[in-house]
Amino acid sequence: MAKALEEPRSPKGLVEPVLLGLAVLVFSLLTHHHWQQVCDDAFIAFRYADHVAQGWGPVWNRGEAVEGFSSPLWLGILVVGKAVRADLRTWSGVLGVIFSGLCLVFVHRCAFALAQRRPPAAAACLACALIYPLYYWAPAGLETTLFATLVTAAAWSLVACSNRLWALVAALLGVVRPEGPFLMLGLLGLARLAHGRAAIRIATVSLAVTPALGWLAFRLSFYGEWLPNTYYAKATGVLLHRLQSGFAYAGWALLALAVTGAALWLARIADRKSLAVAAFLALVLVPVVGSGGDWMWHGRMLLPALPALAALAVTAVARAPAGRRPVQVLALVMAGAPFLPSPALVADALLGKRMPETSYQEGTMVAAAFTAARAIAANYSPDALVAVNHAGALPYRLPNPVLDMTGLCNHHIAHQVAGGVHQKFDPAYVLARKPRLVVLNSRVRPSEEGGWYHPGYWAGETALALQPEFQRLYRPVKTYWEWRWVAGVTSYILLFERVAPATDIGGVY
Numbered sequence: 369m370a371k372a373l374e375e376p377r378s379p380k381g382l383v384e385p386v387l388l389g390l391a392v393l394v395f396s397l398l399t400h401h402h403w404q405q406v407c408d409d410a411f412i413a414f415r416y417a418d419h420v421a422q423g424w425g426p427v428w429n430r431g432e433a434v435e436g437f438s439s440p441l442w443l444g445i446l447v448v449g450k451a452v453r454a455d456l457r458t459w460s461g462v463l464g465v466i467f468s469g470l471c472l473v474f475v476h477r478c479a480f481a482l483a484q485r486r487p488p489a490a491a492a493c494l495a496c497a498l499i500y501p502l503y504y505w506a507p508a509g510l511e512t513t514l515f516a517t518l519v520t521a522a523a524w525s526l527v528a529c530s531n532r533l534w535a536l537v538a539a540l541l542g543v544v545r546p547e548g549p550f551l552m553l554g555l556l557g558l559a560r561l562a563h564g565r566a567a568i569r570i571a572t573v574s575l576a577v578t579p580a581l582g583w584l585a586f587r588l589s590f591y592g593e594w595l596p597n598t599y600y601a602k603a604t605g606v607l608l609h610r611l612q613s614g615f616a617y618a619g620w621a622l623l624a625l626a627v628t629g630a631a632l633w634l635a636r637i638a639d640r641k642s643l644a645v646a647a648f649l650a651l652v653l654v655p656v657v658g659s660g661g662d663w664m665w666h667g668r669m670l671l672p673a674l675p676a677l678a679a680l681a682v683t684a685v686a687r688a689p690a691g692r693r694p695v696q697v698l699a700l701v702m703a704g705a706p707f708l709p710s711p712a713l714v715a716d717a718l719l720g721k722r723m724p725e726t727s728y729q730e731g732t733m734v735a736a737a738f739t740a741a742r743a744i745a746a747n748y749s750p751d752a753l754v755a756v757n758h759a760g761a762l763p764y765r766l767p768n769p770v771l772d773m774t775g776l777c778n779h780h781i782a783h784q785v786a787g788g789v790h791q792k793f794d795p796a797y798v799l800a801r802k803p804r805l806v807v808l809n810s811r812v813r814p815s816e817e818g819g820w821y822h823p824g825y826w827a828g829e830t831a832l833a834l835q836p837e838f839q840r841l842y843r844p845v846k847t848y849w850e851w852r853w854v855a856g857v858t859s860y861i862l863l864f865e866r867v868a869p870a871t872d873i874g875g876v877y
Contacts, residue, residue: 387487395468402507403465404722412764415764416443425590428777457509460509460510470517471513472496475520478527479679482637482645483687491682496675500667501670502674505671508729512672516674519652519673521533523645523676526644534567551652558644601781603788614659624707625646625653628677628681635685649677656669736850752804753801755801757825795831809826813860814844841866
């Protein structure tokens with residue numbers, strides 16, 4: 369027995385630990401490289417969490433009930449962070465990394481349940497560790513990796529022998545995103561396909577639907593709406609235009625899903641459980657296409673489907689006839705190439721470098737917005753209404769009421785103005801609200817000689833700046849804040865102050 373214990377492992381026995389070790393190494397290096405990445409939109413939920421902690425409830429401005437955040441579950445997690453007095457930027461970043469790590473764990477479990485062998489499960493874990501958006505969005509402060517974790521856990525629940533697991537995951541899915549209830553119901557139906565009638569019991573179905581129904585009841589009573597304000601702000605444009613934009617945005621993920629489905633069929637493992645997983649990932653992409661995709665790069669809305677897709681793809685290769693594997697691997701790698709890190713990024717990560725701030729989603733805008741917010745707070749009354757385009761970092765650092773000109777956190781613009789994502793604006797409404805300050809942006813350096821504001825940054829700002837009433841009532845504050853973006857693009861935050869009579873300056877909010 370002692371001799372047997374002393375015998376070295378066979379090469380085959382080393383495959384799993386080597387693959388898992390590589391996955392851990394890649395995860396550590398890429399997480400370190402992206403750690404400081406933060407997204408301006410994250411500060412929208414941070415502002416809501418602050419207001420909950422202050423006893424105002426989940427509101428954008430005090431006394432202004434509008435559901436401008438995307439995830440009730442993520443907001444609840446942020447409120448917990450406030451309760452333990454954590455810095456929300458650090459709290460959300462740490463949890464985002466934890467959730468990205470859980471994606472790897474659930475991918476391993478899902479692949480093992482599908483392949484019934486440990487080496488393919490470890491290979492799937494390594495494949496997931498190479499998904500670039502997993503790291504880009506982990507510390508960004510958004511619910512992205514939380515959503516990805518739940519989608520991956522849902523895939524695992526469809527192949528695992530546990531009826532309670534899918535119900536618990538479905539319950540959390542129902543409150544993680546606006547499309548959560550749709551995915552919760554989809555998971556319910558696919559659990560019936562994967563596990564048979566035994567999966568659909570009163571207890572499990574009740575567990576699955578209760579959180580979504582509870583939040584719907586709260587939304588109706590508190591906000592007076594069936595759907596969140598973000599839905600009306602983003603997903604109500606012309607359907608054909610939304611579909612065109614959505615297919616363009618999700619094209620690579622749809623291609624990867626199609627190639628993976630073909631690989632499953634060729635491997636002759638398209639059983640009801642693997643089909644259920646593939647169908648669920650298709651359901652995850654349906655709202656992405658239907659809403660017109662997303663303006664953010666780096667696969668933010670596609671990431672939730674990618675880890676489980678990696679598990680399916682590796683399983684298909686592992687269970688395919690040996691002669692077909694090279695072709696399948698080549699096809700799958702080509703389909704998944706847009707979601708892999710670039711060689712230059714990998715080299716920087718190996719050298720221990722951090723991602724440059726200009727490569728953040730909005731470049732150095734968050735830091736510039738913080739500086740602008742400090743200047744506003746130091747020079748203007750906290751009850752002065754401030755109108756903004758970017759409703760993230762700058763409003764978060766202000767005690768002031770804020771008018772979101774894009775409509776994400778404004779009921780009138782979201783509901784009453786036609787258009788899709790960032791196409792909604794109403795300059796007449798903004799002027800009617802009489803904001804004391806209006807924050808505009810430009811990609812041309814302002815000057816006394818060449819003009820202070822230059823059109824071209826966002827159509828809504830341009831429409832406002834060209835209004836005769838705006839030009840008559842607002843003057844530029846002779847300072848600006850510069851920020852830089854990838855590819856050398858430089859932008860400027862500008863401030864305009866209302867010069868109407870003193871009785872008309874405070875704003876209406």
